[in-house]
Amino acid sequence: MNKLLLLLATFSLSAGATSAQAPLKKAKVKTEASKAKHTPKTPEQQADHFTRQLTQKLALSTDQAQRVRQLNLAYQQEQQAAKAKYGTDHKNPAKRQEMKVLRDRFETQLRQVLSADQAAKYAQLREEKMQKHGKGKEKLKAKS
Structure with missing residues (x-):
């Protein structure tokens, strides 16, 4: 009888210790589908995607969609050329400056295509996107 109680107590203690362990995380296996999802897009694909998003929002x-696509395609191609010119150094001041100039020029040209209401909505969408990704004025204030 004592052996049975001892065996039962040992079993209940080992079961309790096993259930207290944290569950193991599944290892992420990269499939072909997930790799294809993250392949770099061509400037044409990026321009098409941007145009679809703006047309919808x-x-x-x-006519506006066609002009936006042309502007964005030129912008994407210039950006790609700048990235090729400077490589992967994200902290290079010359690269950062050139990218800023390209972005500012694109934004100015885009505002000329949009109506006043559309430009205001676009500015709001950009602000929301920057806040979502932790960029913008709030991030700068936090640093100072």
Whole structure:
């Protein structure tokens, strides 16, 4: 009888210790589908995606959508050239300056295509995106 109680007590203690352990995380296996999802897009694909997004969110006309795509395609190609020129050094001041100039020029040209209401909505969307990704004025204030 004592052996049975001892065996039962040992079993209950080992079961309790086993269930207290944290569950193991599954190892992420990169499949072909997940790799394809993160492959770099061509400037044409990026321009098409941007145009679709703006057309949906800002209700662009057909003419506006066409002009936005042309502007964005040129911007994406210039950006790609700058990235090739400077490589992967993200902290290079010359690269950062050139990218800023390209972005500012694109934004100015884009605002000329959009109506006043569309430009205001676009500015709001950009601000929300920057806040979502931790960029913008709040990040700068936190540093100072």
